[in-house]
Ligand code: 13P
């Protein structure tokens with residue numbers, strides 16, 4: 001029975017890696033992943049047997065600028081910095097890695113690769129990923145996936161000054177297609193521009209993540225959290241579809257009508273939170 005449980009857990013790690021590689025391919029196909037754009041992390045700690053021990057002295061150690069005490073000892077599958085989504089799709093283990101945080105949560109070991117592997121580190125957006133994961137492990141959340149991509153249609157919306165406002169943004173996105181309200185009833189949060197890869201943008205993002213599962217980074221891209229890799233991708237895909245319909249109407253020379261207030265209220269009654 002114990003052995004069976006172990007196999008089941010290993011299968012979950014394998015499935016996570018396969019799902020990340022499949023979605024990495026979609027991000028590339030969508031045109032959202034120029035060069036190394038985007039990153040994905042999954043908290044796989046529950047899939048690692050508690051009696052599984054590693055000799056951490058065998059692995060490369062890196063300290064973190066900010067500590068994440070609640071994540072001490074936890075294990076994550078995370079895409080590598082500078083790695084292309086199209087390469088992650090083909091060879092996930094050569095372009096992504098497994099890290100284990102130290103007990104204090106102020107550093108991590110790369111436990112998927114030998115110490116000698118050069119130029120291989122987790123995404124530069126690790127501070128934001130870990131800051132979000134620290135929130136996601138709190139009771140009440142089943143989310144364990146964090147995904148960042150440069151979804152063109154959503155990033156383009158943030159280039160319009162008047163849309164850098166959550167109320168307006170959500171009215172547009174909900175109004176372009178009913179599925180947006182059905183699958184992302186909380187809507188989308190907005191994070192004003194900050195330097196990528198910094199603690200500053202991480203802190204701004206976690207302020208939003210209590211309220212939303214998807215947040216837009218001004219003039220950059222989108223961050224989403226979900227229970228599994230596919231579902232997290234789906235939320236971004238649906239919102240990008242709404243933004244695309246908006247721009248299609250505009251480029252055809254007319255202002256999209258959007259769902260009426262009554263239609264939106266009906267959706268909120270049925271699906272809103
Ligand atoms: P990484 O290659 O470090 O993951 O960075 C990509 C990115 O999108 C930064 O915001």
Ligand code: ZN
Pocket residue numbers: 037038148149150196220221
């Ligand atoms: Zn980015």
